Amino acid sequence: MAEMEMRAREDVEIGRDITPAIPPISFSLHDAFLHSHCSACFSPLSGRPFPPRHHRHLSSSSSVLYCSPLCSAADSPLHFSSAESNLLDSSPPSPSSESSADLRLLRTSSAAASGDRMFGLLTNREKLLAEGDEISDRVRSGAAAMAAARGRGNGAAEEEESAICLVITNGVEVVDEKGRGIGIAVYDSAFSWINHSCSPNACYRFLLPSPDLSPSPPDSDLRIVPSGPTVENAASAGGGGYGPRIVVRSIRRIKKGEEITVAYTDLLQPKAARSSELWSKYRFICCCKRCSSSSSSSYVDRALEEIATSQGFDNVEATGRRLTDYVDEVITDFLSDDGDPETCCRKLEHLLVSGLSGLRLHPLHHLAINAYTTLSSAYRIHASTSSLTSDHHHCPESFSKTRTSAAYALFLAAAANHLLTFEPSLVACVANYWASAGECLLTLSSSSSPPPPPSRVAQQYRCSKCSFVDALKAVSYADFETVKCKLVDCIGGYTRRSWGYLSKGCDYLERFEDPMDLSWVQKWPASSNRDAKCGFVVAESMDDVWQLGAHCLAYGGFLAAVCYGGAIALE
Ligand SMILES: C[S@@+](CC[C@H](N)C(=O)[O-])C[C@H]1O[C@@H](n2cnc3c(N)ncnc32)[C@H](O)[C@@H]1O
Numbered sequence: 226m227a228e229m230e231m232r233a234r235e236d237v238e239i240g241r242d243i244t245p246a247i248p249p250i251s252f253s254l255h256d257a258f259l260h261s262h263c264s265a266c267f268s269p270l271s272g273r274p275f276p277p278r279h280h281r282h283l284s285s286s287s288s289v290l291y292c293s294p295l296c297s298a299a300d301s302p303l304h305f306s307s308a309e310s311n312l313l314d315s316s317p318p319s320p321s322s323e324s325s326a327d328l329r330l331l332r333t334s335s336a337a338a339s340g341d342r343m344f345g346l347l348t349n350r351e352k353l354l355a356e357g358d359e360i361s362d363r364v365r366s367g368a369a370a371m372a373a374a375r376g377r378g379n380g381a382a383e384e385e386e387s388a389i390c391l392v393i394t395n396g397v398e399v400v401d402e403k404g405r406g407i408g409i410a411v412y413d414s415a416f417s418w419i420n421h422s423c424s425p426n427a428c429y430r431f432l433l434p435s436p437d438l439s440p441s442p443p444d445s446d447l448r449i450v451p452s453g454p455t456v457e458n459a460a461s462a463g464g465g466g467y468g469p470r471i472v473v474r475s476i477r478r479i480k481k482g483e484e485i486t487v488a489y490t491d492l493l494q495p496k497a498a499r500s501s502e503l504w505s506k507y508r509f510i511c512c513c514k515r516c517s518s519s520s521s522s523s524y525v526d527r528a529l530e531e532i533a534t535s536q537g538f539d540n541v542e543a544t545g546r547r548l549t550d551y552v553d554e555v556i557t558d559f560l561s562d563d564g565d566p567e568t569c570c571r572k573l574e575h576l577l578v579s580g581l582s583g584l585r586l587h588p589l590h591h592l593a594i595n596a597y598t599t600l601s602s603a604y605r606i607h608a609s610t611s612s613l614t615s616d617h618h619h620c621p622e623s624f625s626k627t628r629t630s631a632a633y634a635l636f637l638a639a640a641a642n643h644l645l646t647f648e649p650s651l652v653a654c655v656a657n658y659w660a661s662a663g664e665c666l667l668t669l670s671s672s673s674s675p676p677p678p679p680s681r682v683a684q685q686y687r688c689s690k691c692s693f694v695d696a697l698k699a700v701s702y703a704d705f706e707t708v709k710c711k712l713v714d715c716i717g718g719y720t721r722r723s724w725g726y727l728s729k730g731c732d733y734l735e736r737f738e739d740p741m742d743l744s745w746v747q748k749w750p751a752s753s754n755r756d757a758k759c760g761f762v763v764a765e766s767m768d769d770v771w772q773l774g775a776h777c778l779a780y781g782g783f784l785a786a787v788c789y790g791g792a793i794a795l796e
Contacts, residue, residue, distance in 0.1 A: 228347065229418040229453035230484050237479040239705050240787040243448040244415055246432050246470035250344065251392070252399070252410035253309070253325035254289075262407060264289035264304070265296035267399060267433045267469050277301040299467055303329060309374075326396060326409050327388040328371055345456045346417050348390040350383075352508040360505060364389045393506060399431050399469045404657070412471050418451055419473065421507070422486035423499055424515040425650050426477045429487060430789045432470040449473070449485050476652050476788055486513070492651055493641075495530045495591050515648070525648045528746070529594075531587035533580070544584045551581060552592045556599050566603040566610070573600055577733045588737070589640055589746060597637035601665065604630035625730060627672055631665035631770075632727040632734050635720065638662040638777065639740035642713070656784035663778025670771040688776070691715040705787065712780045717741040719773035727770070 237243055254262055262269055274290035278301035289304055291297035303309075307328040330344075341348055354361045368385035375385075395417040398406040411417070416429070479485065490502045496516060503511050515523050532545065552573070559569035573596045577586065586593045608626035638658040645655045691711040720741045728734035 228420075229414070229451055229456060231415075231419045231449045232452045233479045233481050233483050233485060234448050234450045236481050237448055237475045239475055239478050240790070241448070241475050242472050242790065243427060243475055243479075243485065244471075244473040245447060246472050247412050247416050248466050248470050249410040249468040250413050251326045251329040252408060252468040253329065254408040255406065258407045259289055263292035263296050265291055265300035265467055267401070267408060268292055277304050296467075307331065326392050326411060327367070327385065328374065330388050330391065330411065331371070331375070331384065342456060343387050343391050345414050346391055346395050346411070348387045349394045349508055350387050350390040353390045353393065354386065358505070360393070364393070397429070397471070401431075401433070408469070410469055410471070414451065414456075415447060415449070416471055416473060418453070419449075419485050419487050421489040421503065421509075421511065422513040422515070422650075423488065423490075423492060423496075423511055424513055424648060425486040425488045425492075426475060426479050426483070427473050427485050427487050428476050428650075428653055428788050429471050429473045432472060452484075472790075474788060474790060477649055488650065492648070493529065493591060493594060493644075493654055496526045497530075498591075523647070525644050525651075528587060528589040528644065529591040531590055533585040533587070544582050548576075548581050548584060548586065548592060551576065552595060556595065559599060559603055566607040569603045570600055570607065573603075574731075574733050578736075587746070589644065589743075594637065594640065597633050597640070601630045601633035601637065601661070604633065605665070624672060627665075627669050628727055628729075629731050629734070631662070631669045631774075632724075632731060634658070634662040634665040635724075635727065635773075635777070636734060636737070636740045638781075639720070640743065642741075643743040643746070652784050653788045656781050656788060659777050659781030659784065661781075663774045663776070663781055666770055666774030666777060670767050670774060673767045673770075688715060688772075690718075691776070708783065709780075712776060712783065713741075716773065716776045716780060719769050719776060722769045723773055 233243070252267075254264055254267065260270075260274075263274075270290060270292050274292065275294055275297040277289055277291070278297050289300075289309075291300065307325075309325045309328045341350060350364075353364055364386055367389050368382035371385040371388070372382035377385075392409065392411055396409045396411050397416075399408045399410050401407050410431075419427070473485070473487070489507060490499050492499075494502075500511060500516070503509060515526065532548070555569055555572045555576075558564055559566065577593060577596060580586065586596075604626045608623045608630060611620060611623040611626060638655070638661075641651065641655045641658045645651045691714065717739075721739055724737075724739060728737070
């Protein structure tokens, strides 16, 4: 069957909402958040939560909770009529948020699938069941459990299978303002007919309604239109009009008639990992510009996978897998309950400096990028544990760990920023990296002795050279490239003045002369940068570190506002 896609109805600038806030047709919190968040509006529960309004099942009172009587009244009928309550209260309880979302979809009598579509949305049922793999097993066993919960016995469960496949194919992870995935939601065709690209021109954000279910702020127009065969629309499914809304936003200039695409997968993964995820979950081979770029991979994909081998090395693939396993294992150990930050830092830095079995990671390799993220947080935790026994301001060990944490965060942001120049759709994750570099640098400068004066708040700061203040207001993106260049230029200046100081004592980071100037990476590993490095040892002043932090935060906020809109908060 021909597939649907969405196209721009008009020319669209970068950083514009291209859909109104679309309410979900089905949604459910992840099990881990059922007792901390409201099941109707997804806001965090505070004070005494409210149980579902008793319908018929007087005993089912605690499987889902609400923040207000209004939310309880709005969602309880669906909670019971969808049979979700039977599934959650069964023993063993709560199978998954996906099953709840599936059941909620099926509660309407018009749910029957027609061909490979249900409510106009692609289910991909045949493709997902065709291969006897983990997904097809999950669909079959989930459908049987759902059919039992709906009192439909143990017979064929085609309708349930279609609902599960629909949620796999169209469901999106709802992310809160802390970046945590708290639930799953399915939206109507205005969102669900948008295809994937590894170099997309749009992204999306969620609006969590206020607890009193008051209407959302004024909507923008729908600037996209469907393209494809005539298909019955999903609007009839309805979701009660509440739950997390989704807004699609342009992250590039889009021409009238151009296809709108978003990312279904993490764009900083290498091509093989993206392809494997897209195939196992969505059953398609991506032919986007980035994936099919001429004979070889794009520059970004090459960098994300590049490793150096010693001469005569002939088992790159197997050792490449060992590298991945090694990094995964170190990170998993660190994230476990008894994770030790010191061991994590030692192992990851040894890998970055010396490699493994004759293989060395390119500084922009995706495993190296994961390692920088982990190292920044491991050094931060290490610093806080070092200072537990002494005054943080007077604990040199803790201070130097805080400094290395900031240096890794800055290096990561600079590396990702380099990739952004080749792949503009990385803007959302690059924004996060700059924001966290800014936070780490400001923490460092505030823990120096003496700390900056308390009046020194980033919001009040005005830089004479760049568009810092204009960026904070984020009023227009028409001059996006100009504002970006000015901010990056200023960040480059402060980085050059501070890098020797920030990287001091870190064997890996000291090898890089200037993280903002990665012009050498294309020649890597022809020469070691260690010899070429300049000998800055001390930042000209802690003021440079503060200025650098404030600029990083502003730049991160500027990029984030392109993706998510709204004002930039700097504290
Ligand atoms: C959320 S739907 C997108 C809309 C879909 N094209 C339709 O006709 O309803 C996701 C499904 O669309 C198809 N799809 C999305 N992006 C694609 C792409 N870049 N190439 C091929 N198929 C794609 C896959 O079948 C995928 O499972």
